[in-house]
Amino acid sequence: MKPTVEEIGTLLALKRHERPEDGYFDGFLREFHQRLRAEEVQQKGLAGWWRKTSAWFSDLGASKWVYSGGLAYAAAVVVMMTIPRGQEVVPAAPTPVSHEVKSIEPAAVEQLDALDLRPSTQGSTGEQEF
């Protein structure tokens, strides 16, 4: 025998009372705040590193251009060494070619006689026949 939709609904509604154990959300909130703090420290770490680097760079004065040039050169070398080179071209195996000459039969004279060579079909533009 099948249960009715209402009976299924009643059964499922009993699951509404499922709850996590007492005190679950105290621990949950503690963990949540720890997570937020860790994310904040990580972000500050990255931002701090960037601030220190840019401050050091601006303190260098005129010599910063020399450092910049050196860094750019080093970066270019690294890029050239890391980018994969194009694959070597392997020559394709030669395919056999037939050198035998085949004769083409000339068109029959009867076929040429059958052609309509009147002026209207010879491409005389502007002329019309009435």
Added chain:
Amino acid sequence: MPDDSLQPDPDEDLVARARNGDTRAFDALILKYGEKLYGLVYNMTSHKEDTHDLLQDIFAKAYHSLPRFRAQSSFYTWIYQIAVNMTLNFLKKRKRRSGMSLNELDASFQDDPALVDASHLANPEKQSKLHELQKRLNEAMLSLSEAHRTVVTMFDIQGIPHAEIARILKVSEGTVRSRLHYAHLHLQSKLQDYWE
């Protein structure tokens, strides 16, 4: 149940404070919706540890996304949308990762005490039958597709009205009703051998 179209968001003040960095206001929102979202995620994943981790991710995402919350829907609808999307994504990944079987899922889900009825406690035979039925119901729930399990969880277990489910899932009310209809047919056929 908040209705976006009729009344202002009851969480407006807490959301505004949380947006300005008041973590206690956000704690209040977690305490307000935590249990409901726990029920939603647990009934969809059937795994307590996954539920806990997902719930942490859901609230962290909501916290970081608060500046982008435009209040076009209530906070309740918005955080439910985040929870449903993240849970469905998690289930897809879990299925791809391991093809988790029912046996690997939380044993307590198949044996949860939700159906222990006080009126049957004095009758061991009825209690045993109810226990068996409860197990079959949970197994039947797990055999539903994710889309169907979502609507059954939201409608039958959490008591959310069709219109609200439609808003959360961003589908029509007709789609919600249709999914519920097919989900109920599936549950009926799965439970017919154990029903008297």
